[in-house]
Amino acid sequence: MKEPKFNDVAAEPVSASSMSRKVALLFAITCGLAVANIYYAQPLLDAISSEFGITHSSVGIVITVTQICYALGLLLLVPLGDLLNRRWLIAGQMLVSVLALIIVGTAPTSMVLFIGIATVGLLAVVTQTLVAFAATLAAPAERGRTVGVVTSGIVIGILLARTFAGALTDLAGWRSVYLVSAGLTLIMAGVLFRVLPQSEPRRESLSYPQLLRSLFTLFAQERLLRIRAVLCLLIFTAFSILWTSLVLPLSAPPLSLSHTAIGAFGLAGVTGALAAARAGRLADRGLGQKTTGVALTLLLISWLPISYTPHSLLALIIGIILLDLAVQAVHVTNQSMILNLRPEARSRLTAGYMVFYSIGSATGSIASTSMYAYSGWSGVCLLGATVSALALIFWALTRHMK
Numbered sequence: 001m002k003e004p005k006f007n008d009v010a011a012e013p014v015s016a017s018s019m020s021r022k023v024a025l026l027f028a029i030t031c032g033l034a035v036a037n038i039y040y041a042q043p044l045l046d047a048i049s050s051e052f053g054i055t056h057s058s059v060g061i062v063i064t065v066t067q068i069c070y071a072l073g074l075l076l077l078v079p080l081g082d083l084l085n086r087r088w089l090i091a092g093q094m095l096v097s098v099l100a101l102i103i104v105g106t107a108p109t110s111m112v113l114f115i116g117i118a119t120v121g122l123l124a125v126v127t128q129t130l131v132a133f134a135a136t137l138a139a140p141a142e143r144g145r146t147v148g149v150v151t152s153g154i155v156i157g158i159l160l161a162r163t164f165a166g167a168l169t170d171l172a173g174w175r176s177v178y179l180v181s182a183g184l185t186l187i188m189a190g191v192l193f194r195v196l197p198q199s200e201p202r203r204e205s206l207s208y209p210q211l212l213r214s215l216f217t218l219f220a221q222e223r224l225l226r227i228r229a230v231l232c233l234l235i236f237t238a239f240s241i242l243w244t245s246l247v248l249p250l251s252a253p254p255l256s257l258s259h260t261a262i263g264a265f266g267l268a269g270v271t272g273a274l275a276a277a278r279a280g281r282l283a284d285r286g287l288g289q290k291t292t293g294v295a296l297t298l299l300l301i302s303w304l305p306i307s308y309t310p311h312s313l314l315a316l317i318i319g320i321i322l323l324d325l326a327v328q329a330v331h332v333t334n335q336s337m338i339l340n341l342r343p344e345a346r347s348r349l350t351a352g353y354m355v356f357y358s359i360g361s362a363t364g365s366i367a368s369t370s371m372y373a374y375s376g377w378s379g380v381c382l383l384g385a386t387v388s389a390l391a392l393i394f395w396a397l398t399r400h401m402k
Contacts, residue, residue, distance in 0.1 A: 024146050026195060027134050028153025030188050031127040034094070035154050036161035037101060037181055038066045038124045041117070043162045043247050043263045044174045045369075051174075052110040060369030063244055064362045065114055069121035071358030074128060074351045079211050081129045081347030087196040090133075093126040094189035098182045105178035116178075127154055128354050132346040133196075135339040141284065144336035148280025151335060155328050156274075159266035162243070166263020215348045222341050225352060227398045228334040231292070233356040233363075234391035238299060239327045240364025241384040242306065242320075245372045249309055268317045269324035279329040283336035289399050291333050296392040299326035303385040309377060 041048065041062050048054065048062060080089055100123060103116035131150050138146035165177045206214070219226060246265065250257045282291045299322075305312075306319030338349050364387075371379045 023137075023195065024134060024149045025153075026191070027130050027150045028156075030153070030192055031130050031150055032153040032157025032160070033181070033184055033188055034097070034124050034157070035127045036157040036164070037097065037120050037178075037185070038070060039158050039161040039243075040165040040177050040181065041066070042243055043166045044169055044177070045244075045247055046251050047169060047174045048113075052113065054110065060244055060365045062114075062117060063240075063365035066117050066121035067240075067358045067362035067365065069118040070124055071355050071362070073122040073125035074354045074358060075212070075215070077122070078125050078128045078132070078351035078354070079215055079348045080208075081132055081350075082345055083206060083208070083211050086129060086133050087193065087198060090126055090129055090196065091189050091193040093123045093129070094185055094192070097123040097126070098186045098189070101178045101182035101185065105175045105182065107175075125351075125354075128350045129347060131335065132339070132350040135335075135346050136343070143339065144280035144282075144284035144332075146280070147335050147339065148278070148332045151280075151332050152274060152328070155324070155331075156270055158243075159269040159324065162266035163263040166258070167260045170258055170260045211348070214345070215352050218342065218345060218348055219352055222338075222349075223401060225338050225341065225349065227401060228338050229353050229356040230394060231330060231391060232334055232353055233360040234387055234394065235296075235299065235327045235330050236357045236360035237364040237367075238384050238387045238391070239323070240361040241368040241371075241380060241387065242323060244365040245368035245377075245380050246309075248369070248372050249377045255310070255313075265316070265320060268320040271321050271325060279332040280336050283333045288333045288337050292330055292395055293392075293399070295326040295329035295333075296388070296395055297326075298322050299330075300385060300388040300392055302326065303381050303388060306384070307378065307381040 045060070045062065054062075077093065097120065100116055100119035104113060104120060107113035107116055131147060131154075134146050134150045135143055165174070168177050168180060219229075247262055249255065250262045250265075279291055279295075282288065302319045302322035304319070305315040306323065308315035309319075334353065335350070338353055339346050342349060367383060368380050371383050
């Protein structure tokens, strides 16, 4: 099959070899911007709580609603990448996201806020359409590396969302975060529409209901997909346990940090995101299981320094680096392994896998804020360590299964 032609950011023809660099980098930037939209709220929970009168024990529902709708988008929208032209699908989702972000940024009531946040979550799944697209366009020997580069953009977007949101909130209020993002998303939609290939290989002739049913068939047929999906759920539960509740002890006495300072902790986690391409290369070399085991061990260890947060911010930074490195390595390895299963169904494989990401993120968000209200930061850390230990045990029991 002839490989599609690409344009770089200036819309000039580039060779297939440069696609893995320039276009993968553009995919990574776009994914980072899109996924950041559902994480801006995490360092802003106290500001949103104050403005709309939501209690600290319940404010995690803002994140939970976003993640639930993200999961719905994974089920209902991402599989369309195996059926429709991805160029139009991606650009269309991003344009509607612009409207949703404006609604959040101008919400007069908590009900309008939840509607806007829910829509933002639903449409942020454009990131997964881009991941599946990147895997399709990459050469087989470089697929893990390419997925790693694109996924690194996603994790950097998640982490820097906190820094960006915290700084902008201190300057212009929390609403400005969503309005600025709306403008950036509009710009990127136009750039991507020019860069993505205009035509794609002919697809299977499936109706939309058949497409959705086939998603469940894939789970029934592919054991590796089921195993890696469970690992995804557990690692992102742990990830969300930390990042959703972290704003609470950092903003409370005696630390009483500003939004900018709290958001800056996301910078510590960028180290983990930058390891994504390396994890993908290891998966390309058949070392996915070993990479997973080492990363899950680091994930469990990370909760020890994190538990010292009220006494040492340096310990927190060390813990964040370890946790994000571990989560990112497992996530990239998971995707590299499952996207090789069925080339014709990469959007559906991505959708099915990422549903478990949303379930984990939503579970971690609501559990962590509830745990913090019940037993403080020590309870949050115990919860995170327990989930991390379960992930390591599950991997050890299933690592020889194929």
